[in-house]
Amino acid sequence: MMQLPQLDAPLFLTDGGAETTLVFDDGIDLPDFAAFPLLDDADGHAALTRYFERYASIAERDGAGIVLETATWRANPDWATRRGYDGKRLEAANRKAVDLLLDVRQRFAIPVVISGCVGPRGDAYRPKTIMSRDEARDYHSTQIRTFADTQADLVTAMTLTNIPEATGIIDAAREAEVPVVISFTVETDGRLPSGDALGDAIQAVDRDTDGHPAYYMVNCAHPTHIAPALDPEAAWTKRLRGIRANASKLSHAELDEAEVLDRGDPAEFADDYRKLKARFPQLTVLGGCCGTDHRHVDAVSAAFSG
Structure with missing residues (x-):
């Protein structure tokens, strides 16, 4: 099993908001915000390649490593069925997503970590139901086993809204013998959509899984929404290694209703x-989420690469 280089590096970048970039910058229609069908289309495949190469180029320029997430946030059974994919086609899409990043990796002389991206079963902003731990393990295990059978270096569960789904995903990753990172999302008050405090969620998941995740992240929330949830004196914050923030300060509900993309300001982002990292120096995996593009990650890289 690969030793994850981002655990020992002062800075690892990530990519930004893939789906919002593809929709608003490239003009590509993504029903259900699902990017994985692009892997079956030559033009879509090329668009994804350009997207990832732009971020890898920033990291290479500044001498940083980068974690690239496969375009599979929606590539789980429920969302795939809505897009007309059966199990066989879905497995192929997850494998193609890894293959695309393997192709990107060979063109850059920096550490490029390939992460198999696992998304939530339901809506990342307003989950209607919450699975049990066992249900989450069974539901996500097929995608995670597929990633474990590729050259992906780890799996990252993004935009998680609740504790049982996180623990079930970790159980599936443990069974598949693949490293796993858990990334929660928070509302403007710093709490998960389930209502749990971020610290309580991380402590509960670590307790219930014997500290199995490689580390934790927060994504799909603005830095000013994340900061109040963090306590520099709390032991659990040491487990938080990464941030992939939104460009916008709007709430999830406001973003759902927005008709134009709020890109924020890359320099302010x-x-x-910089303010977060000054308080929490263990935050070394840094990138973007909704509304961010290469300019935001470029600005972050410039702020920390020297």
């Missing part, structure tokens, strides 16, 4: 990261 980087300054917010």
